Amino acid sequence: MPDDVLDALRAAVDAGTAGTAGADLVRPAGPGDAVAGVAPRYVATPGSPAEASALLRVAAARDLAVTVTGGGGKQDWGDPPRRLDLLLHTGRLTGVVEHAAGDLIVVVRAGTPLAELQAKLAPAGQQLALDAPLPPGAAATVGGVVATNTSGPRRMRYGTVRDLLIGVTMVRPDGTVARAGGKVVKNVAGYDLGKLLTGAYGTLGLVTECAFRLHPLPVARAFLRRRAGDAAEAGRLTAAVLAAQVAPSALEVDATPGGGVEVAVLLEGTPRGVGERADATRRLLGNAAVSDEPPEWWPAYPWRKGGVGLKLTAALSGVPALLAAATEADRRHGVPLAVRGSAGTGVLYGGLPATAPPDAVAAIVADLRAATAAVGGHTVVLTAPGPVRDRVDLWGPVGGFELMRRVKAQFDPDARFAPGRFVGGI
Incomplete structure (x- = not known):
């Protein structure tokens, strides 16, 4: 049966590939394409900002809801999208665009696996100083790290994604290609765009390229x-x-x-x-x-696939109190709670088993939210099984929500990009 939406999406990709690849790069979705349990109608794999722009112009004209995926290791983070028509895969947006070794700068496409980027930088004695904890078998991509603001143990010395990202190229939901920042650390023109995109869970647009400052590899x-x-x-x-x-x-x-x-x-x-x-x-x-080797738990998250993953923050002086509160919550509710993370930055992660009763999880989350609030922090549920999601507000009280909502309205006035994935249903 003819599908004019599929044909239009394929034509958008054909325009950038000499008319040879549209059928391969845009396809009907299959069983393995669901995002947090929500199945899309189509999957597209653009190979450039121009192709992504053409696809998103079609999506805007057809009122298609869009979500982006890369390595897929964190697609169960956040809330499920309210609706999903087109899944954009960044698997062809890969490779290093420029490596200015003398300036300690790299420009890299968003679909590039972080491990692949590190391997390309290593011969020059350089690194992107980010750790990306992931479930076993998953591969973190540059775009995924930016979207979820993933920073591991070494954030204590080198900072977070927001500190290392100095430039970004994105495609807005209406298909407009936008660039901000640059390839010079002190260039601040448009720099806040990168900060807005970092940790936004892909709700503001598609990141296609990132410029990062690098650090020497330690001897x-x-x-x-x-x-x-x-x-x-x-x-x-x-x-x-x-x-x-x-x-x-x-x-x-x-x-x-x-x-x-x-x-x-x-x-x-x-x-x-x-x-x-x-x-x-x-x-x-x-x-x-x-x-010379790290502990076996370094830098993995303390939960297994399908379990409950929590992010807990605190002032540095409050870390011992937070650890004690986690121990008490474990004892009080009879559910094993593992906690792991940075005592040097006050960012910890908690893990509960997939079999934990939803009511017990809700009680533990309430206890931990009270404990983190008392030490200047927050508790966010990063991932959880469906019954727990139905019982618990994943994000909890978050300051600045009205500002976030206005930013979303500016970037995505029709609420088509990853709708509902972020705080407060943004």
């Missing part, structure tokens, strides 16, 4: 590990490291149900400098184990 590194008996002792150990002049790249804690808390420190630099700081840190921690 040496050392991991120090010390198990603490409880949250209070872990707090004393992390406070000692923070107060000392050992310049850690990361300071992590891992609290397993009934297993106490492990403190881990990452030091990077020259062999001599790392050795001296490792000796000092070992004395601070009290004969910690030293290794």
Whole structure:
């Protein structure tokens, strides 16, 4: 049966591929294309900003709801889209556009796997200093990292995606191609556009290229590990490291149900400098184990696929209290709660099993929201099974919602881009 929408989408891609590939690059959706349980009608794989622009002009004209996917490892984060007609896959938007090694700058397409980018930068002795925790087997893409603002343990030293992103090319929901920032760290023209897109869960448009500032690869590194008996002792150990002049790249804690808390420190630099700081840190921690390799849990999230994933934030001084609150919530509600993350930045993650009763999860989330609010932070449910989503507000109280809503209306007045995925149904 003829499908004029499919034909129009294919014609948009044909215009940029000499009329040879539209049928391959735009197709009816299949069983594996659902986003958070919502199935699209069509899947398109643009290979350039121009192709993406043409596709989105068709989508605007046909009132198609659009969601973007890359590696797919975090498609179950956030709320399901209210509707979904066209799934844009970034699998052809890959590769390094420019690597200015002398300026420590790279311009890279959004569909590029982060691991592939790191491999291309390594021969020049450089890195994009981002860690991207993901479920086993998933591959983080540059665009996905920007969309979810993913930053792992080393955010303590190098900062987050917002700190490293200096330029962006995007296609707006109406098909307009927009660029902001540049390839110079001090170039701030339009820089806030990159900050708006970072962590917006793809609700403002399609990111096609990103410019990042880079850092040299460290010559040496050392991991120090010390198990603490409880949250209070872990707090004393992390406070000692923070107060000392050992310049850690990361300071992590891992609290397993009934297993106490492990403190881990990452030091990077020259062999001599790392050795001296490792000796000092070992004395601070009290004969910690030293290794060239990270703990087995580094930097993975503390939940399994299908489980409940939480993001918990706190002021640095409140991390021990938050760890203690997690232990108490575990005990009170009888559901094992694992907590892991950065004691050096106050960003922790919690994990609950997929089998946890929704009412118990809701009670734990309420307890943790009270605990994080008391130490200047928030609790967000990143991912959860359907019955838990039905019972819990994933985002909770969020400041600045009205401003977010106005920004969404400016970028996407018809609410067609990932509708409902973000805070408050944005």
